[in-house]
Amino acid sequence: MKIVVDSANGMGAQYFDELFKLVDADVTRMFWEYDGSFPNHEADPFKEENTEAIRAKVVEVGADLGITTDGDGDRIFFIDDKGHLVTPAVLRGLLAQIVLRDHPGSTICYDIRPGKITRDMIVEAGGIPSVTRVGHSLIKEQMRKEQAVFGGESSGHFFYAFPTGVYEGPVTVATQILQEVTRRGIRLSEIVEPLERYVHSGEINFTVEDKDGMMHKLTQIFSDGELTTLDGITITYPDFWFNVRGSNTESKLRLNLEAIDRKTMESRRDEIVAVIKEGA
Known part of the structure; x- marks a missing residue:
């Protein structure tokens, strides 16, 4: 297997060096030297511009897949053989199905930000979906409470109920995805493309002083949708669904x-963006 890995000059290089001592793979390492100034790109694969280099390199060398991590190495993302980012919601669903093969009927936690494919895949695999508030500490708390075996956050954190506790497992994630591609004997793109059933806006941030007032206004405008107030507001219709939640530290609202x-997606996104901007 040919793999490209971008550690973004961060801590992921440390555990990948150990992992690839055990894996028979042709590995191309990118931005491997530790450097807290992050000279090549910001160490945040959640932003599309920070995966440009690895996406191009995967295609250039004809790799089977790419793996990239954030600065402290606890968030992990994958690039398929065509140079496309595997969306966290799809990756989370795929990992959930892998875990459910060993733990049938178990609970899987995921945060409330839109990523409906995750729920679809949990249900299809016979698992019990459990929606959580956004934030890794909140997901882990709910996993412990509900005895969930796996959890995933839209930002690229993935958690396992290990014998020693509930915490992030990026090496386990990498191992399971490499095993799954090998087991199926097909390209990663062939696995994930059928799972791209929905279209996401990406997270859009707004400066809004009266955050609660704006969320109340949105609930009035979209009052015929199904409302959930677990973390901000989530309003669901048959053909679209969205979450708006406030920052805990800034005068900002976040739309997904x-x-x-x-x-x-584009028409409903533009409609909601216009409402928020008008009242900001």
């Missing part, structure tokens, strides 16, 4: 929206 197709 998902829909059944791009046209619906």
Whole structure:
């Protein structure tokens, strides 16, 4: 297997060096030297611009897949053989199904930000989906409370109920995905492309002083949708669904929206953006 890994000059290089001593793979290492100034790109793969280099390198060398991590190495992302980022919601669902093979009927936790494919895949695999508030400490707390075997956050944190506790497992994630690609005997792109059933807006941030007032206004405008107030507001319709939640430290609102197709996503996104900007 040919693999490209970008540690973003961060801590992921440390455990990948140990992992690849045990894996028969042709590994291309990118930005491997520790450097807290992050000279090549910001160590945040959640931002598309920070995966440009690895996406291009995967295609250039004809790799089977790419792996990239954030600065402290606890968040992990994958690039398929066509140079496309595997969305965290799809990756989370795939990992959930892998875990459920060994723990049938178990609870899987995931945060409330739109990523409906995760729920679809948990249910399809016979698991019990459990929605949590955003934040790694909150997901881990709910996992312990509900005795969940796996949990995933939209930002790229993935958690396991290890014998020693509930915490992030990026090496376990990498190992399970490499095993799954090998087991199926097909390209990573062939695994994930059928799972890209929905279109996501990405997270959009707004400066809003009266955060609660704006969320109340949105609930009035979209009052015919199904409302959930677990973390901010989540409003669901048959063809689109969105979450708006406030920052705990800033005067900001964060919008995440998902829909059944791009046209619906763009039109509904623009509609909600206009409402928020008008009242900001």
